[in-house]
Amino acid sequence: MTIEHVALYVEDLENEKELFEKYFGGEAGCRYHDENTGFTSYFISFEDGARLEIMNMPESKRYENAPGLIGYAHIAFHAGSKENVDMLTDKLRAAGYVVVSGPRTTGDGYYESCIEDREGNIIEITI
Incomplete structure (x- = not known):
C-alpha cells in the first residue's frame, strides 16, 4: 500500500503553490474552486509520483501555535x-x-x- 497524497490547509494558496513548484520541483495541476463552498485547491505532483494537495476555505484560520499540539x-x-x-x-x-x-x-x-x-x-x- 502507498500513500496517495498528503493534504495541507493553507491561508495563501498561490504563495504555497509557488514555494513547492519553485524550490521542490513540484508541478501544480489546475486550480479547483467550488463555487458553492468556496473551497479551492491544487494538487502538486512530484517526479517520484508523490502528490501534495494544498487547500483553502474562506473561513480557514490558523490556530495559535502551541508546543505539545497533536497532529502532522x-x-x-x-x-x-x-x-x-x-x-x-x-x-x-x-x-x-x-x-x-x-x-x-x-x-x-x-x-x-x-x-x-x-x-x-x-x-x-x-x-
Missing part, C-alpha cells in the same frame, strides 16, 4: 545528498524563508535542515 508535524523532501540539502537550504534562506534548524546531523543520524513556509508550516529537507 512536517512534510519532508528527499534532496539526494548533503550538498543538495545545503544548497537548497541556502537558496531558501536567501529568499527570506526562516531556517528553523540545520543543516545538521540529528541524533538518529539524519542529515537535514528544516525551514518554515510563509505560514509557519515546517518543511524538512533531508538526504
